[in-house]
Amino acid sequence: MRLLLVDPPPPFDVYREAFVAAPSCPSLTMAMLGGAALADGHEVEVLDLRLAADPEATLRARIQRGRPEVIGFSAFSFTFNPTLRLAKLAREIAPKATLALGGVHAQVDPEAVFAAAPFDLVVLAEGEQTLRELLAGRPLGKIAGIVYRDGKTLRRTPARPLLANLDELNFPAYELFDLAQYNGKQGLWTAERIAMIESSRGCPFSCSFCSSGLVFGKHWRAKSPERVVAEIGRALDQGFEEIHFQDDGFTTDLDRAKRICELILTSGRRFRWELYNGIRADRADEEFLRLAARAGCYRIRFGVESGDQGVLDQAGKGLQLSQVRRVFELTRKYGIETIALFMFGLPGETPATMDATARLACELPADFARVSVTIPTPGSALYAQWESEGRLVPASWDDYHFHLSGRLLFDHPGVTAAQIQQAYRDFYRKFYFRPSYVWGRLVTGLRRGTLWRDASYFLTKFVAEPLLRWVGAT
Numbered sequence: 516m517r518l519l520l521v522d523p524p525p526p527f528d529v530y531r532e533a534f535v536a537a538p539s540c541p542s543l544t545m546a547m548l549g550g551a552a553l554a555d556g557h558e559v560e561v562l563d564l565r566l567a568a569d570p571e572a573t574l575r576a577r578i579q580r581g582r583p584e585v586i587g588f589s590a591f592s593f594t595f596n597p598t599l600r601l602a603k604l605a606r607e608i609a610p611k612a613t614l615a616l617g618g619v620h621a622q623v624d625p626e627a628v629f630a631a632a633p634f635d636l637v638v639l640a641e642g643e644q645t646l647r648e649l650l651a652g653r654p655l656g657k658i659a660g661i662v663y664r665d666g667k668t669l670r671r672t673p674a675r676p677l678l679a680n681l682d683e684l685n686f687p688a689y690e691l692f693d694l695a696q697y698n699g700k701q702g703l704w705t706a707e708r709i710a711m712i713e714s715s716r717g718c719p720f721s722c723s724f725c726s727s728g729l730v731f732g733k734h735w736r737a738k739s740p741e742r743v744v745a746e747i748g749r750a751l752d753q754g755f756e757e758i759h760f761q762d763d764g765f766t767t768d769l770d771r772a773k774r775i776c777e778l779i780l781t782s783g784r785r786f787r788w789e790l791y792n793g794i795r796a797d798r799a800d801e802e803f804l805r806l807a808a809r810a811g812c813y814r815i816r817f818g819v820e821s822g823d824q825g826v827l828d829q830a831g832k833g834l835q836l837s838q839v840r841r842v843f844e845l846t847r848k849y850g851i852e853t854i855a856l857f858m859f860g861l862p863g864e865t866p867a868t869m870d871a872t873a874r875l876a877c878e879l880p881a882d883f884a885r886v887s888v889t890i891p892t893p894g895s896a897l898y899a900q901w902e903s904e905g906r907l908v909p910a911s912w913d914d915y916h917f918h919l920s921g922r923l924l925f926d927h928p929g930v931t932a933a934q935i936q937q938a939y940r941d942f943y944r945k946f947y948f949r950p951s952y953v954w955g956r957l958v959t960g961l962r963r964g965t966l967w968r969d970a971s972y973f974l975t976k977f978v979a980e981p982l983l984r985w986v987g988a989t
């Protein structure tokens with residue numbers, strides 16, 4: 516079969532207004548699905564419309580040229596509207612093709628998707644095996660884990676059990692991408708070609724604001740260390756220079772994480788890697804950090820969320836601030852860069868707790884810090900809570916990104932949008948413009964050889980981009 520996998524563009528440039536860099540590397544989602552389809556001998560193309568100047572025209576041309584029989588889209592909430600528009604266009608150009616939708620947003624209310632766009636099926640949870648069965652021509656009614664159109668009726672097939680042994684997955688098919696189109700060396704990244712790798716799926720924790728269990732569930736499953744290192748080796752052979760782990764729980768089993776580091780060391784391959792999706796502050800110990808540093812880990816993000824213990828507890832984070840302080844000290848000890856990630860607007864938030872968050876950020880020996888405004892992610896406990904309390908503000912899915920500061924997606928009992936916006940600006944000013952921080956970065960930059968990278972990051976974020984925005988606005 517001829518398969519076209521489409522990565523939709525965001526509705527607008529979400530990163531422009533925020534002090535964060537827009538990542539640019541091939542999608543792991545598309546690479547995993549592509550790998551599954553290639554293994555069965557199908558013809559696969561990936562179309563990354565995040566890179567297209569005119570997504571509609573690009574999609575049209577690609578469908579006309581490749582005549583795909585199956586077109587698969589993947590959507591977050593934020594990219595749901597562009598996906599619907601593109602699916603309608605795809606249907607016009609290829610009336611006979613099977614249109615499938617997967618990804619996190621489709622899980623929340625799959626039936627509702629069919630009213631909005633002419634999809635033939637929505638894929639629930641993990642998608643590799645479902646896609647293989649679809650491409651093999653299995654009747655839709657016999658494919659587990661989908662909702663599909665049967666004439667005018669919508670039918671849901673039995674849930675597909677999650678894959679027990681992740682080593683059975685095919686390797687991500689990064690050969691489907693034109694790597695020359697990707698340049699991750701922007702912002703704080705240190706290489707141009709960056710491969711996303713997942714070493715595990717699922718997360719056993721229950722943070723109220725998180726919806727990550729929607730796709731991969733709460734049961735943590737992991738690839739073997741040998742498989743993870745083999746996957747990395749293949750990515751390096753394909754020309755990637757750096758590895759970013761996208762798991763929710765790289766260190767859920769610390770012994771496995773240490774073994775991965777040991778295998779990297781004995782493999783003799785030297786490369787830099789980052790725990791990009793972050794790890795929990797209570798899931799790292801000294802031995803892991805020491806091994807990780809030796810094995811090339813140069814940066815770890817930690818989801819701290821708040822500087823107020825009460826807010827953390829209400830969010831069900833299950834983390835103590837003392838654990839946060841300790842892990843930052845330890846990570847620094849081994850020379851690994853840290854990014855502390857925070858949120859504003861969780862339940863229990865007040866102006867005082869936002870101050871406490873900014874204070875904690877400044878007290879931690881973190882190399883960088885970021886704050887995002889809470890979005891009530893569909894499928895999370897927080898979304899359900901605020902929906903039942905009538906606190907959700909009517910909004911477009913286009914607004915479901917983390918960098919919204921001028922307007923809130925919820926009516927918060929303790930803070931106003933203006934207070935959050937002020938606290939957001941103050942946070943960045945307080946953290947990045949401290950004399951001790953600036954001095955510390957200079958020294959660290961000289962010691963680690965990152966001075967030029969840091970200087971260009973700060974010049975871009977705090978001088979060039981605000982200036983361009985100001986020019987654009989006048």
Ligand code: B12
Pocket residue numbers: 522523524525529538541542543544547548565586587588589590591592593594615616617618619620638640641642643645646711713725726727730761762763792892893915916917918
């Ligand atoms: C990597 C990642 C990114 C990367 C890359 C995204 C990409 N396009 O590749 C970057 C850093 C760019 C990114 C950015 C954002 N992200 Co992000 N990201 C993730 C992360 C950590 C992992 C996703 C991943 O690669 N998983 C591995 C793959 C294999 O799994 P998967 O994508 O779920 O796909 C599987 C199934 O869903 C299914 N499937 C999916 N699509 C399809 C399609 C078909 C046809 C089929 C058959 C099956 C299928 O099969 C796949 C294989 O099993 C998730 C968290 C998570 N744990 O999922 C957040 C996550 C998806 N991101 C999220 C958000 C909010 C964002 C941003 C909007 C944040 C922001 N800046 O404000 C941006 C917007 C991006 C944009 N397009 O502009 C949220 C989405 C919540 C929601 N309801 O929308 C998540 C869930 C994080 C969270 N817990 O809140 N993200």
Ligand code: SF4
Pocket residue numbers: 718719720721722725726727763795818
């Ligand atoms: S925020 Fe992290 S630890 Fe908490 S449930 Fe989500 S993935 Fe798990």
